[in-house]
Amino acid sequence: xxxxASRRLVCGALLASALALGxxxxxxxxxxxxxxxxxxxxxxxxxxxxxxxxxxxxELTVLATGDVDFMDPGAAWYQFTYMVTTAAHRTxxxxxxxxxxxxxxxxxxxxxxxxxxxxxxxxxxxxxxxFSPPVDREVTAADVEYAIERGLLPGVANGYIPTYxxxxxxxxxxxxxxxxxxxxxxxxxxxxxxxxxRTLVIELDRxxxxxxxxxxxLPISAPVPEDYAARHDAENPSTYGNxxxxxxxxxxxxxxxxxxxxxxxxxxIRMVRNPNWDREASGDFRPAHLDSIRIAEGFDDTGxxxxxxxxxxxxxxxxxxxxxxxxxxxxxxxxxxxMVASPSGGNRYIALNTQEPPFDDVDVRRAVLAASNRTALRxxxxxxxxxxxxxxxxxxxIPGFEAAGGVDGAxxxxxxxxxxxxxxxxxxxxAAGYESGRCEDDCEVTVIGESASPASETTEVFVDGLESLGxxxxxxxxxxxxxxxxxxxxxxxxxxxxxSVGWLKDFNDGLSILQPTFDGGAINDAANANxxxxxxxxxxxxxxxxxxxxxxxxxxxxxxEIDTMIxxxxxxxxxxxxxxxxxxxxxxxxxxxxxNANWDLAFTSLSG
Amino acid sequence: MxxxxxxxxxxxxxxxxVVSALVFAIFNVLPAADPATLRAGKSATPEQVxxxxxxxxxxxxxLVRFGRYMAGVFTPFEGGPLNLGTSIFQNNEPVLAIVADxxxxxxxxxxxxxxxxxxxxxxxGVASALRRRSALDRATMITTLAFVSAPxxxxxxxxxxxxxxxxxxxxxxxxxxxxxxxxxxxAKAWTLVLPWTVLALGTAAIYARYIRAEMIGAMExxxxxxxxxxxxxxxxxxxxxxxxxxxxxxxTLLGLDLGLLLAGNAILTESVFNVPGIxxxxxxAIDRSDYELIQGIVLFxxxxxxxANLIVDVVYAxxxxxxxx
Numbered sequence: 001x002x003x004x005a006s007r008r009l010v011c012g013a014l015l016a017s018a019l020a021l022g023x024x025x026x027x028x029x030x031x032x033x034x035x036x037x038x039x040x041x042x043x044x045x046x047x048x049x050x051x052x053x054x055x056x057x058x059e060l061t062v063l064a065t066g067d068v069d070f071m072d073p074g075a076a077w078y079q080f081t082y083m084v085t086t087a088a089h090r091t092x093x094x095x096x097x098x099x100x101x102x103x104x105x106x107x108x109x110x111x112x113x114x115x116x117x118x119x120x121x122x123x124x125x126x127x128x129x130x131f132s133p134p135v136d137r138e139v140t141a142a143d144v145e146y147a148i149e150r151g152l153l154p155g156v157a158n159g160y161i162p163t164y165x166x167x168x169x170x171x172x173x174x175x176x177x178x179x180x181x182x183x184x185x186x187x188x189x190x191x192x193x194x195x196x197x198r199t200l201v202i203e204l205d206r207x208x209x210x211x212x213x214x215x216x217x218l219p220i221s222a223p224v225p226e227d228y229a230a231r232h233d234a235e236n237p238s239t240y241g242n243x244x245x246x247x248x249x250x251x252x253x254x255x256x257x258x259x260x261x262x263x264x265x266x267x268x269i270r271m272v273r274n275p276n277w278d279r280e281a282s283g284d285f286r287p288a289h290l291d292s293i294r295i296a297e298g299f300d301d302t303g304x305x306x307x308x309x310x311x312x313x314x315x316x317x318x319x320x321x322x323x324x325x326x327x328x329x330x331x332x333x334x335x336x337x338x339m340v341a342s343p344s345g346g347n348r349y350i351a352l353n354t355q356e357p358p359f360d361d362v363d364v365r366r367a368v369l370a371a372s373n374r375t376a377l378r379x380x381x382x383x384x385x386x387x388x389x390x391x392x393x394x395x396x397x398i399p400g401f402e403a404a405g406g407v408d409g410a411x412x413x414x415x416x417x418x419x420x421x422x423x424x425x426x427x428x429x430x431a432a433g434y435e436s437g438r439c440e441d442d443c444e445v446t447v448i449g450e451s452a453s454p455a456s457e458t459t460e461v462f463v464d465g466l467e468s469l470g471x472x473x474x475x476x477x478x479x480x481x482x483x484x485x486x487x488x489x490x491x492x493x494x495x496x497x498x499x500s501v502g503w504l505k506d507f508n509d510g511l512s513i514l515q516p517t518f519d520g521g522a523i524n525d526a527a528n529a530n531x532x533x534x535x536x537x538x539x540x541x542x543x544x545x546x547x548x549x550x551x552x553x554x555x556x557x558x559x560x561e562i563d564t565m566i567x568x569x570x571x572x573x574x575x576x577x578x579x580x581x582x583x584x585x586x587x588x589x590x591x592x593x594x595x596n597a598n599w600d601l602a603f604t605s606l607s608g
Numbered sequence: 609m610x611x612x613x614x615x616x617x618x619x620x621x622x623x624x625x626v627v628s629a630l631v632f633a634i635f636n637v638l639p640a641a642d643p644a645t646l647r648a649g650k651s652a653t654p655e656q657v658x659x660x661x662x663x664x665x666x667x668x669x670x671l672v673r674f675g676r677y678m679a680g681v682f683t684p685f686e687g688g689p690l691n692l693g694t695s696i697f698q699n700n701e702p703v704l705a706i707v708a709d710x711x712x713x714x715x716x717x718x719x720x721x722x723x724x725x726x727x728x729x730x731x732x733g734v735a736s737a738l739r740r741r742s743a744l745d746r747a748t749m750i751t752t753l754a755f756v757s758a759p760x761x762x763x764x765x766x767x768x769x770x771x772x773x774x775x776x777x778x779x780x781x782x783x784x785x786x787x788x789x790x791x792x793x794x795a796k797a798w799t800l801v802l803p804w805t806v807l808a809l810g811t812a813a814i815y816a817r818y819i820r821a822e823m824i825g826a827m828e829x830x831x832x833x834x835x836x837x838x839x840x841x842x843x844x845x846x847x848x849x850x851x852x853x854x855x856x857x858x859x860t861l862l863g864l865d866l867g868l869l870l871a872g873n874a875i876l877t878e879s880v881f882n883v884p885g886i887x888x889x890x891x892x893a894i895d896r897s898d899y900e901l902i903q904g905i906v907l908f909x910x911x912x913x914x915x916a917n918l919i920v921d922v923v924y925a926x927x928x929x930x931x932x933x
Contacts, residue, residue, distance in 0.1 A: 063785070066892070066895060067892065069649065070649075075649065077649045077650045077651070078649075154656070154659040154660045154662075154663040154664075155663065157647065157648050157649065157652065157656055157659075157660055159648060159649045159650050159651035159652035159653075159656065160651055162651075162652075162653040162655070162656060163651040163653070164651075175655065175656075175659075176655075178659070179655065179658075179659035179662070179663075182659070182663040235700060236663050236664070237647070237664075237696055237700060239700055242701075264709065264884075265697075265701075265706075265892070266884075266888065266889060266892035267788065267884045267888075268788060268884075296785050296788065296789075296882075298785065298879075298882040298884060298888055298892075299784060299785060299882055300879045300880070300882070300891070301765060301768075301784065301880060304765075304768055304769070304772070304774075304775045304783065304784050305784065307774070307775040308774045308775055308783065308784065311774060311775065312774055479641070481641030481646060481897050482640060482641050484641075484645075485641045485642035485645040485646060486640075486641065486642065489645065506650075506651065516651060524653065524654040525654050526642075526645060526654040526657045526658070527645055527648060527652045527653065527654060527656075527657050529650075529651070
């Protein structure tokens, strides 16, 4: 899902959260974070089930600042895009609105079967699921196999496959084959086999079935008909994104050839009901109350867009959070029930380069954490309402959060005071060999942050903390994409500090938060997300072992322990677990999907 | 005249090649985001990024890439001679197709704003010049100074919060995003009243001050005194003699300002009011680091400016009989 860059991290003001889900309907699995963990007042709790008296029909307008990343489900990874994909595609597994513990069978007719040795996962595909026009035929297991295999083509380039499906037998060789011949068609992955029309078997080299199953709740498992898509995949980049075949209750309006006439990038997405979708025949859990959905893009001024939603009719927000002024007005009673909040499943932190002096010394890093005013850092993002001050990395709602100490953390002294403790900081500096408790010699550090607000303010606050320890800070601000693709994601160019990073879960598992960001094995030359360059053998081994654990409770415990191990090493300054604020017009019976922390368009309806 | 136009068009082609090279250099030589990494998205492996880089030829030498880009620009598209390149972030869509989709909104916005600002600037400038140091003159000049000083994005937001029918204090004009929702030319024109006004006010203020200065000079010329001495009515003296002379340099200015408008204030206005024009597309392209699209749009903008200046020069010759090519 959406991650570090601004398109990627959900920017803007976010409201603190607490979910009183019991009051919101019966679609949750009891795993949602408590109000105490997220701090969302009950009146802003996100509804996760439609009301009893829903009104069928009507058009909903979603206001957005930007666009989806890719209409092609094989390439999609952006949180906002998931608003579209969850309503327009059936994936093997999918997340019900109130569910945070495990995805439910969707295109699969039941839970996947895992062999005793954990090396084989079998999905049975539902009958009665049909592609939208012009394909018009029933979905088979081969369509899912093709969907995953085409993701290896450079012209599709799904980032999740090599990350979470790396243990699928023969995947690496197939990826090389695709790279060598980008327009030669999807490579065959020996470990993915449609044994008949209804059965998909995935063979693994290591027993990482738990990860694979969660990853197949992402859009990559949305079926793609090879007979229709192959000609588009023969181009580089693939042009299937202009000709997508849908299986969900809604589809993007298309002409008779399947070209998406309803999609104008950066401008508008018009979604209509998929004429080939039959809820009963296809066993879909989505009610799909609306007749049509219009996503209107380009609303750069989120203040006026927010007010338009609150004062208008049949509208919700898409990819933006309302600005602090709107949150303040709405929170003070101006829009009862129209503003809701939910934990995003993401965190924000300031990465310290653990490979270069002075931050290669764990005591110096602990000193920096102790000196940092994390409350002030959090407040640069919008204050108390945007989320709790973080003191470790797994956010509320993700298994492992409680095992890592919950909202209180692991009791580490250098994170004890969220407003910073200069005495504790000085003691760690002395432990690192700085006798005065401050750096006095060779103290220059480089900080490269994002130039846009509020990230630039976050950098300023952090620099104050660094300077209080005697460091001479050379601070430079650059554009967001330049920051990531030229500096923070490139280990050779990594400065001492990358202050504008954060991570949003891909699915609800500790692995998806900690493995890409703190596993030494995940460090790579070009697209690195282990920004602190943390490479600690014990942590790497613990991560490798936790990947293989299947029991959910034990798995959560293991990832919680790993979170504590990482936090003890102080590779970064965690300062907020983000919440996501959403808005609706008064006549919208909105339903939030906690997995995506956004409106679930297939459950939302109009009221009155 | 025809020879001159042909000569200018040939010069325009050379200029566009130079502009292309400059824009290409900005994104490929100076530090900029890496399109392969951005295209790969979250969680991509280095192998994936490299595969994308290689498959799109992003690892080729600069000159090869520039040559390929120029070849891409002049790839025929739907019967025309060029497609201005293709967008790798929009499923290989030709830039020309994207521009063509966005051009009507921008053209409508700019044309309306130009009509409005000339319509405001000429009478205000003339009236101020004819009543120098009067209360009217002082009031209009102070007002124009205020509008010259106001950034267009700020003016746009103020206008919205005052007059938009969804979030305004006084619901009068359609607000943000109304253009796309309107059907028909008149309905779309109605949605552009606020954007036109916002876009026109700042420039109208500059033009009013400019026309005032030109008119003051013209009214003191010998030919005006002669016309008056011959008994020509004052109205004809002002409109046919002084204004015609005063407005000639303004036409030149207009050619330059059309370019500035497209490169600056039109982008801001389209962003504030969510008018789906070329300016908004540029913002989207920059947000995605979609360099080929940015380059194509810049190329199109440069072409537009060159043509606009050519038209201005022709009009100049018509207005001023002394000018000959």
